[in-house]
Amino acid sequence: MEEQARIGFVREMARKVLKKYGVTLPATPVEDIAKGEGFNLVYRAWPNRVGALLLRTGKTIGVNSSHHPHRQRFSITHELGHYFLNHRQDDYEKGITLDNPPAGDDFSKIQNTEAHEFASELLVSLPIIKEAYKTVKDAKALAEMFNVSPEVMFIALEKHKLLK
Ligand SMILES: [Zn+2]
Numbered sequence: 001m002e003e004q005a006r007i008g009f010v011r012e013m014a015r016k017v018l019k020k021y022g023v024t025l026p027a028t029p030v031e032d033i034a035k036g037e038g039f040n041l042v043y044r045a046w047p048n049r050v051g052a053l054l055l056r057t058g059k060t061i062g063v064n065s066s067h068h069p070h071r072q073r074f075s076i077t078h079e080l081g082h083y084f085l086n087h088r089q090d091d092y093e094k095g096i097t098l099d100n101p102p103a104g105d106d107f108s109k110i111q112n113t114e115a116h117e118f119a120s121e122l123l124v125s126l127p128i129i130k131e132a133y134k135t136v137k138d139a140k141a142l143a144e145m146f147n148v149s150p151e152v153m154f155i156a157l158e159k160h161k162l163l164k
Helices: 007-020 030-036 069-084 090-094 109-123 126-135 139-146 150-159
Strands: 040-044 052-055 060-064 096-099
Touching: 007 069, 007 109, 007 126, 030 040, 030 069, 030 109, 052 069, 060 069, 069 109, 109 150, 126 139, 126 150, 139 150
Parallel strands: 040 060
Antiparallel strands: 052 060, 052 096
């Protein structure tokens, strides 16, 4: 059986999490959601290639503080994706995972694709961007509103077919 990323399921899961935390407006409170799930966020200036670390035993997400805040937010949501999507593998069970999204070394490609999609949807979900786009049409202004990089916003607008 060929395995495929469960994109529809993943987006649905991200929207469920937003609902759980009552998020209906940008920007998604990434840190509050992580803390709400019982995660401890640890910020350290690791080498550039390290995106984020997920230490499951201590329920800790390590964030690379030398990265741009937009990238830090994406890294946290990516790790939350692995958590909410119940991704399992040996290192994860051992309690530590070196993650370097979007192309992590330790997680499988499919798991990272799913975590990436989860992160994108948690940061810029379809219902919220659709509403915001009614009044703000400028991608750069929207990126600021959602506290994401212009690239993430552009991809979301394109994905949700809001660009004419
Ligand atoms: Zn990952």
